[in-house]
Amino acid sequence: MAKQEKKWELRLYVAGKTPKSVAALNNLKKYCETHLKGQYRIEVIDLLKKPQLAEGDQIFAIPTLVRKVPEPIRKIIGDLSNEEKVLVGLNIRSLNEV
């Protein structure tokens, strides 16, 4: 994968500090540090504080991770506990590399 020059913009939607949300954020940070060091940015949006943002990214499940850049937009819902799935889902690692 040509990930060298890419900038990764990730957005994690949560609703308060629930165990699922905390787990998701921790998991995400861990994967990014391992695979995308220095090339990523994580923005955490708490919908309890900014509910108006849920509509724009079509959020219905919590937590939801949205890959804004690179396009196309990809979404992963859940606490991101399965590393392989997250990496494939975000296209950080293609299926044949797994």
Added chain:
Amino acid sequence: MQLLSKTKTGINGLDEITMGGLPRGRPTLICGGPGCGKTLMALEFIVKGATLYNEPGVFMAFEEKAEELATNVASLGFDLDKLQRNKKLRIDYVHIDRTEVEETGEYDLNGLFIRLDHAIKNIGAKRVVLDTIENLFAGLTNQAVLRAELRRLFQWLKDKGVTSIITGEKGQGTLTRHSLEEYVSDCVIFLDHRIVSQVSTRRLKIIKYRGSLHGTNEYPFLIDEEGITILPVTSLKLDKNVSTKRISTGVPSLDDMFGGKGFYKGSSILVSGSAGTGKTSIAGSFANETCMRKEKCMFFAFEESPQQILRNMKSIGLDLTKHVKKGLLEFHSFRPGLYGLEMHLARMYKLVKKFKPEVVILDPITNFVSVGLLAEVNSMLLRLIDGFQSEGITLMLTALNSGTTEHIDENVSSLVDTWILVRDIERDGERNRGIYIMKSRGMKHSNQVREFIIGSKGLDLIEVFRDDNDEVLIGSARKARQKEKMAQTGQNGNGQFKARIKK
């Protein structure tokens, strides 16, 4: 004891059937197959709430985008954009695409709750629609989570105190594909779109309504340029008010047969006869007479177009066009095959409700047999007669009766108050018409057969001529014998006839 409070839907007829509307502050499930009108009914609930009852509403669409919805209902006169600008309505389109979404680990649907909550607070919504929430099942794989979350969602809606409608697609052997009826148990409405003999009819049935009485029948409904109309026309009570007022038939000599006064106002009249006996002409005269009294008349024609009827009536000296222009007479012409029986009934009912005529004419009812079984036609006519009579409308039905078709007139005759029969009498190589009054409830009426004449000045009845052998003569035979007799005795055997000639 506190009764269940209800929220008026504003949908024509639905509030009558549910005896006041949907359960306030609770969810109602509307289910049915594709194209049955679920979305429209849900949307009308929101629009009517916003426009009639000042109850803003949130429409959460899982199927159609906001713009699509707005376009689809623009033809019904619902201006969704304006309602949204005025903060009376909020449409939130929830897009779920499995190919875009990956699932890993635990999640919940709090995002949906937050969106809904935000939308409700934003406009102070009292009504909520979730259309069709089952689409979540297609977008998410973890069914256990989904079911638990839906249960929580419906409870949450109740706690919010909003009156909500959830729509669901009909499943195999279940009301909805994913058994939503297990979660929404307060009120369940089922919509059906059936096609029998290539004619479609929409029907509505209230499957359950906890804590409330409701109509239990299947009610036909129609979707037209004004949205949904449901017609609770199945009530068969026999407690209508009766009038002793009499109204003219439009033919003076026919009035004579009814003791000189004509029909009872608000009664039902059947005119039956074989082809070409002048049934439509009798109906036309009655319509003309009604309009002359400055009363409104609605004419349903199932055989001829309004123009045809106007032209034909002109040929017998009846100018109906001027009544149409004045707005006293309204024609509605359509083929019976256009809709199913229920739809016809519903449509006629609706038109009548709008126009508020004193007299309604159906010409002829026999054609309905082409769209339904005789028993169904009878049941429809029964409801039609009951429905119109309860509004005090005088109803005239014409029916074709010939040797080959089923005798609809005999079946209907028990339902009507007055039955006039026009019959062909063939004799001496000519066809003449004889008119009888088979029955007329509650009034003195002639038991004689009269000769029925259609001329360029209108209709007339002539007493038949009885010769010395007590033989009934009509047509040219009557004229010939009459002349003969007059020549002999200087008077005819029939005083009334002579008087008429003088006139």
